[in-house]
Amino acid sequence: MQQPIAILDSGVGGLTVAKEVLRQLPREKVIYFGDTARAPYGSRPAEEVMRFTREIVDYLAQYHPKMIVIACNTATAVALEDIRSRVNVPVVGVIRPGARAAIGRTQTGVIGVIGTEGTIRSCAYExxxxxxxxxxxxxxxxxxxxxxxxxxxxxxSKKTLETVHRExxxxxxxxxxTLILGCTHYPFLSETISEVMGQQVTLISSADETAREISTILHDKNKLARYEELPVHQFLCSGEAGIFKHIAEQWLGEQIEQSPVVWQIPHIG
Structure with a gap:
């Protein structure tokens, strides 16, 4: 029960999931790994994404996590079942929770999915x-x-608005x-995406639903944390730490103000 929840992503995108986990489950210890040195994953071959995901999971094994969350849509599409077959703890992806949320919100039955090339190519959401x-x-x-x-x-920024319009x-x-933000990076751009798509389109981020699924699984397995004190979270990235830490602190805000945080740069691969 006192073991951490391990969350991995190709970079900073999975922080959208981490934020919801910290908000919904404030007693849970989180270990986050952002593979910023090798981001993005979306344009990489599936075999490479599989290898990277395995390397990160193998690295995170030293922390004895009670659950692994693949907070990257591309890695979820490519590697979810493989990772489940390799570990003996629950492994949660972000695609099914996001799809469930979209089904519950659509009124017309016409759902859009935007994502990386790898996620869209896999047809995983469809x-x-x-x-x-x-x-x-x-x-x-x-x-x-x-x-x-x-x-x-x-x-x-002006560049961001122009890029979102173009896409x-x-x-x-x-x-x-209803539009599924089929990459955990995309909620960072949600204000601009909403501005371009219009208020009539509901944006779906899988972060909320994924955190709820994590909570349900841990409750069912009687593995929710029972910390007396707030846990010490660990945030790791494989690339340049400065911008990663800046984005993490900016995005997580009050979610990490009260809890101690350790920042590290591991060496894997």
Missing amino acids: LVLKELSPHIKVISEACPAFVPLVEQGNFR LDHLRDCQID
Whole structure:
């Protein structure tokens, strides 16, 4: 019960999931790994994403996590079942929770999915959405320009607005009423994406639903933390630490103000 929840991502995107875990489960210790040195994953071959994910999971094993959260849509699409077969703790991805949330919110049955090239190429969201609701219409679009903006901390600027318009303008004529942000980096751009798509389109981030799924699994397995004191969280990145720490502190805000945090740069791969 006192073991940590390990959250991994290709970079800073998984911080959207980490924030919800810290908010919904404040007694849980979190170990976060952002593979910033090798981000983005979306344009990489599936075999490479699989190898990177295995390396990170093997590294995180030393902390004896009670759960592993793959907070990267590309890695979830490619490696979720493989990682589940390799470890003896629950492994949670971000695709199914996001798909469930979208099904619950759509009124027209027309759902858009934006994500990395790898996620869209895998058809992972479309397969889960059709499994949950066969009559849903799914319109998918890769937006490879978004992740570099987020990794640079460029959330709101003229360049960001121009990039989002360029990537999404054509989707506004598709009668989408619900849009899945199929990359955990994309919620950093949610204000701009909402501005471009219009208020009639509901944006779905898998972070909320993923945190709820984590809570449900830990409760069912009687593994929720029973810390008397607030835990010490650990945030690790494989690349340059300065911008990672700045983005993490800016995004997590009050979620880490009260809890001690350790920042590290591990060597893997």
